[in-house]
Amino acid sequence: MLSSTAVSPAKLTTQDLKLKGFKIYAVDQPCTTKPHFSRRDYYKVILMTTKARLHYGHQSWELDGTYLLFLNPHIPYSMEMLADLRHGYICLFTEEFITSIDRSESLQQSPLFKIGSAPLFQLREDQVPFMSCIFQKMLAEQEADYPFKDELIRTYLQLAIHEVLHLQPAEAFLQYKNAAARLTAQFLELLEQQFPVESPEQTLPLKTAQEFADRLAVHVNHLNKAVKEVTGKPTSVHITSRITDEAKALLQHTTWSVAEIAYCLGFAYSTYFNNFFKKQTGMTPLACRKS
Known part of the structure; x- marks a missing residue:
């Protein structure tokens, strides 16, 4: 139900309509330089017709045709262009944007973005028009004055994700090339299994790198080295970031x-939680709640 204090369309300003955590670009130009996706904190869904070489974690693929790519910011990747032209769309979004309506599972647990899942799907010629239409609609709504365009774009994005789940993947799963990739996947899955927290009486069983290492039966230094090698971030950063998000x-x-x-997230005293939260977000817990 809409609040009686909701802003009427006639009074909307550019700031009211500003999308947060989402951006889509159309790409239709010569490949004069290799693409540089500098925002490594964003998830990406890319619809691209090109010839290229994708490096994703410890795997590489030769692309020649129209593909949908699902890139997780927690996995290092790069793309080498092997053709003179590229055409398509690049959609960037934060996890908060796609999950803002409800507290659903993390995108890292999605079949498309989960570590261990194949990041690319090749489209048949008859599948390209429908998928292109979805991206075109997102691009159009991004510039529109519709007051609820964030909800509409989110719906289009979720439609694209669900449609792809019906397609045949290039590979069902990535084959882990080494033990570091396998251990990192186990760590991230174990981390996500603790969330969401459903009641004030529930507490996190694992809160430190040492506790995760003990559960995985490895030395903590070995775990830290593997996670940093695969994701580019230390184990403690992943834990801290996930607790902050929760x-x-x-x-x-x-x-x-x-x-x-504070109690259910593993802090013995509220003051410890307040200091932790302010350090991570720049605001107090109460200020976050009020905002």
Whole structure:
């Protein structure tokens, strides 16, 4: 139900309509330089007709045709262009944008973005028009004045993701090339299994790199080295980031007290949680809730 204080379309400003955590580009130009995707904190869905070589984690593929690519910011990747032309769309978005309506599972657990899943799907000629239409609609809505365009774009993006799940992947799963990739996937899955936190009485069983290493039966230095090698980030950064994301969700989507949230996220005292949250976000838990 819309609030009676909602802004009417006639009074909307550019700021009111500004999309947060989403951007789509159309690409239709010669390959004068190799693409540089500098925003490594964004997930990407790319619809591209080109000839290129994709390096993703420890795997590489030769692309020749029209593909959908699903790139996870936690996995290092690069693309070498092997043709003079490229055509398509590049869609960037944060996890918060796609999951803002409900506290659904992390994108890292999605069949398309999960570490261990194949990141590319080749489209048949008859599949390209429909998928192109979805991206064209997102591009059009991005520039439109519709007050709920973020919800509409989110729906189009989710439609593209679900449509792809019906397609035949280039490979069902990536084959881990080494033990580091396998261990990193196990760590990230174990991390995600702890979320979402469903009640104030629930507490996180694993909160430190040492606890994760013990559960995985490896030395903590070995775990840290593997995770840094595969993702470019230390184990502690992944843990801290995920706890921070959950803290934001609990502050915004529950009526639990700060003390209850601090307890279920593993902080012995609210002051410890307040200091942690402010260091990670630049604001206090109460300020986050009010915003």
